[in-house]
Amino acid sequence: MRERINRLAKGIIDSEVPKIKVTPTGIGDVVKSGGAIRRELVVTSENNLHIKGLVYSSNYRVKLMSGAFGGTYNHIVYEINTGYLEDGDIIKGAFYLVTNGGEREVPYSFRVELSTSGKALSDLKTAEDFAKVAENDMDTALRLFEYRDFIEAPFMKDLHVRAVYDGLKGRPDRRKELEEFLTGLGVKKPVTLSAEPEEVTFIDIDSVAEDTILVRRNVWGYVSLEVTADSDFIEIPKRMIDENDFDGDECTIIFRLHPARMHQGRNFGMISITGIEEQFKIPVSATLNSQGGISAEDSYTKEALARFTHLRLDEEEGSYETALLYNRMLQAIGEMEQMKGDLIGIKLLRADIYLKAGSTNQAAALLDQCKDQVQAERQEKLEPYCYYQYLRLKLQPDEYRKESLIRLLRKYSEENPTMYGLFFLLLKLDKRLLENPVAMITILKHQYDMGCRSPFLYSEGCRVYNSAPELLRTVEGIDLQILTYGAKRELVNKKLALAAAWVTLANKRLRHLHYRLMVNLYRKHPEKEILEAICSILIRSERRDEEAFTWYEKGIKAGISLTRLYEYYLYSLPKNHGSVLPREVLLYFSYGGNELDRQSKSILYRNVLEYLDRTGSLYQEYERAIEKFATEQLFQSQINSNLAVIYDHMLYRDVIDVPMAKVLPSILRSYRVECSNPKMKYVIVRYEEKLDEEAFLLEEGVAYVPLFSENRILLFQDSYGNRYTNTPYVKTQVMNKPELEKRCFELYSDHSMLRLQACSQVMKRGIADVEEVKILEDTLEDPGIHPLYQRLLLSRIIEFYQKQTAAEGVEDGGSYLVKLDKRVLTKEERLSICETLIHNSYMEEAFDMIREFGCEGIRTKRLLKLCTKMILKNLFDQDSLLLLLSYKVFEENTYDSIVLDYLCEHYNGLSDQMYRVLLQGITEHVETYDLEERLVAQMMFSGCTDTIDKVFDLYMSRKNPADNIMKAYFTIKSTEYFMKDQTPDDKVFSYLEGAVNSTTQIDRIPTIYLLALTKYYSELKSLTEDQQRLCHDTVSLLLESGLVFPYYKVLSRYMPMPEDIMDKAMIQYSAERDSRIELQIRILPDEEEFHIEDMHRMYQGVFVKQKILFEGEIMEYRISEQEGESWVLKQEGSVSCDTVTSSSSPNSRFSCLNEMGLCLSIKDEEGLKKRMQEYLKKNAAAEQLFLLM
Secondary structure: OHHHHHHHHOOOOOOOOOOEEEEOOOEEEEEEOOOEEEEEEEEEEOOOOOEEEEEEEOOOOEEEOOOEEEEOEEEEEEEEEOOOOOOOOEEEEEEEEEEEOEEEEEEEEEEEEOOHHHHHHHOOOOHHHHHHHHHHOHHHHHHHHHOHHHHHOHHHHOHHHHHHHHHHOOOOOHHHHHHHHHHHOOOOOOOOEEEEOOOEEEOOOOOOEEEEEEEEEOOOOOOEEEEEEOOOOEEOOOOEEEHHHOEOOEEEEEEEEOHHHOOOEEEEEEEEEEOOOOEEEEEEEEEEOOOOOOOHHHHHHHHHHHHHHHHHHHHHHOOOOHHHHHHHHHHHHHHHHHHHOOOHHHHHHHHHHHHHHOOHHHHHHHHHHHHHHHHHOOOOOHHHHHHHHHHHHHHOOOHHHHHHHHHHHHHHHHHOOOOHHHHHHHHHHOHHHHHOHHHHHHHHHHHHHOOOOOHHHHHHHHHHHHHOHHHOOOOOHHHHHHHHHHHHOOOOOHHHHHHHHHHHHHOOOOOHHHHHHHHHHHHHOOOHHHHHHHHHHHHHOOOOOHHHHHHHHHHHHOOOOOOOHHHHHHHOOOOOOOOOOOHHHHHHHHOOOOOOOHHHHHHHHHHHHHHOOOOOHHHHHHHHHHHHHHHHHHHOOOOOHHHHHHHHHHOOHHHOOHHHHHHHHHHHOEEEEEOOOOOEEEEEEEEOOEOOEEEEEOEOOEEEEEOOOOOEEEEEEEOOOOEEOOOOOEEEEOOOOHHHHHHHHHHOOOOHHHHHHHHHHHHHHOOOOHHHHHHHHHHHOOOOEOHHHHHHHHHHHHHHHHHHHHOOOOOOOHHHHHHOOHHHOOHHHHHHHHHHHHHOOOHHHHHHHHHHHOOOOOOHHHHHHHHHHHHHHOOOOOOHHHHHHHHHHHHOOOOOHHHHHHHHHHOOOOHHHHHHHHHHHHHOOOOOOOHHHHHHHHHHHHOOOOOHHHHHHHHHHHOOOOHHHHHHHHHHHHHHHHHHOOOOOHHHHHHHHHHHHOOOOHHHOOHHHHHHHHHHHHHOOOOOHHHHHHHHHHHHHHHHOOOOOOOHHHHOOOOOOOHHHHOOEEEEEEOOOOOOEEEEEEEEOOOOOOEEEOOEEEEOOEEEEEEOOOOOOEEEEEEEEEEOOEEEEEEEEEEEHHHHHOOOOOOOHHHHHHHHHHHHHHOOHHHHHHHHHHHHHHHHHHHHHHHHO
């Protein structure tokens, strides 16, 4: 700008200025909310001339990266701040460009919108809207649900909705999370399933069979099922089922049965379909019968043989009357014969029973029938052969044959140790074995080691141990089997049972079989030693169930002295035990009990408190221990049903102190939460008002959870981290002591949950006084409060303080409003706070709010007050934001003298804007500082000079003008007058005359001054002598410079003018310096067609054409200017000789020629001759003159 003014001051005219093109000329755009977006404005020069300029923005939200630019192609980068604006807000304003090619105003309007996802989210006004999206397009709903800004959806501003969302987010299964979100809000029914058929049966399957199970759901939504089978012959092609596998509300699960993987007969399996809540078990049975299978007759035969074996055992053990047993055994043998016919083995069994029953004849007949076949198959079937010989010996006793048979049986047994039937025949024949119990036990153990598991073996062993119980050394292997068998069949006598108990107590390695053995023995022999063994096994196995408790209780009643018996009695005490503990137990623990765990102590102490007399000595023994235990558990925040009883008995209002008041509320607010779903491992508690959550472990489906606020949600979490909103549960309050809770809050009001509870009560009924608003303020400072609840609290606090401000005589609440975190507020709340702060003279704080959040919506009167106070506070120092706000109130005509003074000192913008400020400043009589000079300089720089005369007059009259400004101004006015025929005020010519007169070097005066002054003289009716002298000097200097213009002929009245000028007709045309023009002329009457001739650029954009015309000639002309690709006619007219010669010198050669032509036309020969002679003399003199020169 300074460079341009200096050039003008020197008279240098930039006849060519840049042609400015701004792209775009107006901006209407959509911007995303919550950030800073950069755009650019392009300013180019259409004529390739260098542009220089400044640019301003009228809205502080649109910030220019640089306020100055230069070049032929300029990118003006600006940044739009959309922070804290909402969907639909408009940022309006304009860019003001002040350049050396003129001034431009580029209006802009930016509409704030949410992002693409945000726009979709903005349509979700209610949870039902989101549920509809999920029902129509689950994938879209899931994408929206996973967006980071999903919480910006309108319906997510609800505290309850947000609490459910926060409790579910971040879970492993996002689809399940979405399902739980919708069902938890109650906008969607939970999915329930059914499966059919209830069972599947296949008969005579001979190839791979395929079938289906139909699963139905009641409503659309998430499904996750695992399909398994517990049998190898069942194949499940697809094991995992989800909602995509459903066609509508039905899903078909395919399964296949493979006969190659089945055994013969009936095969059983189970298909399990397992979901989160449901589990369907579908039994599958398939019958496979092939040639290699077990036939029905074989099956019946096996059943009959098994029955026969049991009857035989009963007979040998003497359990029943023999005659009855014999009849039943013969009946079983008959059934076998029906199925298998007369087999040798069956006949031998029948013969044996006949012998036992005394029917020798029938036995002998059967043996005779078998003799030949047995003898023939002797080598292949040793057992039937030996059995036959044994029966013959019983029928016909013979000692020699007996000894021979014994030797034979021993031989065959040694050779064939797995033929266990030979061993049992040997036992029946050789009674000598029974005489040595030690040897007998050894033989039995050998048979057991060889693999024999016959009940006859165990029966024989039991008989041996009954006779010699001292031989029992262990309860493992065959000994355990013998005792178990004997106990089950009640064969064990008392001595053996006691021996087994002693051995068991000494055994280091005990199993459940030992426990079952002792229990069976105790039923037969309820001895103290056996009971001690049972209790010992249970204690060493750490059994704490109700079954174990019954034995511990029996042990205590029996007076058993066993280590840790009393402890395990407490450990296993049933939950529903509703009577006083045995006195022995109470006495035992009154002397100790420190080794008990917390649960057992709570059970013990609860029983003492509930059933013992407080005045009794035994109670006194426990009292201090209970108090200590209660205090320890209280400060560890422990609670259960037993502890609740202890606390109820031990806690009183007067014993509560501050440390206890910090922890006791969680105890007083505890609930017992019971969940029957075994998959659930944790219960999660979230409060709508808080950010964090608490997780409580479910132990055997039970957790004790402190619940304070009514605005809570309970979620359940499985072992995989998935959470559920609709899991059934039962909630029971453990304690109810409101007076203790009140006392805690009195002593410790900083307890976050009690304070939150008090805060909720205040919110419900409204803030009554400063004390109650303090509760809200303290709650607000809690870092764990949810932002949505913070906003709700803030809105109530703001509302309270605004009412205070409006009330007369009430201390303002601005001091609190200043401290608030304004970022969490809504736009309306921020606006209200800002106005309240201005009203209460917290100007700096309000100004900082505007700087961060904007001034949209603030009333103009409030802004005026803010601007005025801030201007004074800053001592009129320039601040860009304050300047914009000041001009804003000025535009709305609500300014005062301080704002106007500030604008006059600092404001820069378009020339007409600055002009309005100047005029108003003068009208209001405020100091305008250098505004006049700044404005004049800007007008000169930009070329926007519509009001420059008025501004310059004010500048001249009110300030001490700078010399270069004055010179530049008069250069502009001279240019406008000379080149554009814009007549200026007379003071301009007075200045020009003074400038020329005051210099001794007129050639240093700017040419435009001389041209304007001489043109001015040509328009005056007369000139003074000084003006004539001045005119002579200036024209002479111009002529020396080769500058010739038509108005010179008028000046010939005051000074001699060269004939070359006076003898020619002249045409003048003004255009731009770089304009291309075309001159077309024709000379009438001789020429009919126009022809093109050159027109000389005389000065800047002023073109002059000189042409000699004779008497009677008329020159018609057309001047066209090129615009783009075409020529446009700009000026046309005509000049004639008469016009030209009317003021020409009569003594010029051109005059002689014209008079000669006139004489010819009137046939004046004398006059013609005289003029010809005169012309020759003048011509000869001119030639001689030019020769000398």
